[in-house]
Amino acid sequence: MNRAQDVVEEFGDDAEDSFLAMCVRAPENSLRRGISPYDLTMFNTPQLERLVVELEQLPEEEQTPVVRHIVEQSHQAIRRSGYLLFIGD
Template identity: 75%
Template sequence: MQDVIEHFDDDVEGSFLGMCVRAPENSLRRGISAYDLTMFNTPQLERLVVELGELPEDEKTPVVKRVIEAADQTIRRAGYMLFIGD
């Protein structure tokens, strides 16, 4: 059983999911499913943080920044981050 540390949703514009859908095919964020569960472990989260950090500033919406913060927190706890699709 896992403890849920934090829960939050995408913004009303769906900026996080939109950014994932537009990501290059070989990126980790492209693998985040809009319709299913996607779980990342620590090494995957480290890669995700790098990918998100490399986004142009205008794509770093508040929800993207929140995902980065949550991923950093999850990495420190050696946990898993779960993305829940529709």
């Protein structure tokens, strides 16, 4: 989402909801833990920079295609001074 709140791209979790499950298991002080499975969660540029660091520090087996895509989209949002919006059920 850019500053004008235009949606640039939409994508979802995998069939196993592995990203959401990883967020629920994240440490209490993690930004991932703050992603709501039931509501909207929006990250700005400083938060996205922190989220990218968290995701890039995950063990290799947890760096799923969805995680790699979120890192890629986070970098794009940072470059555009945009936001990443997570939509829960």
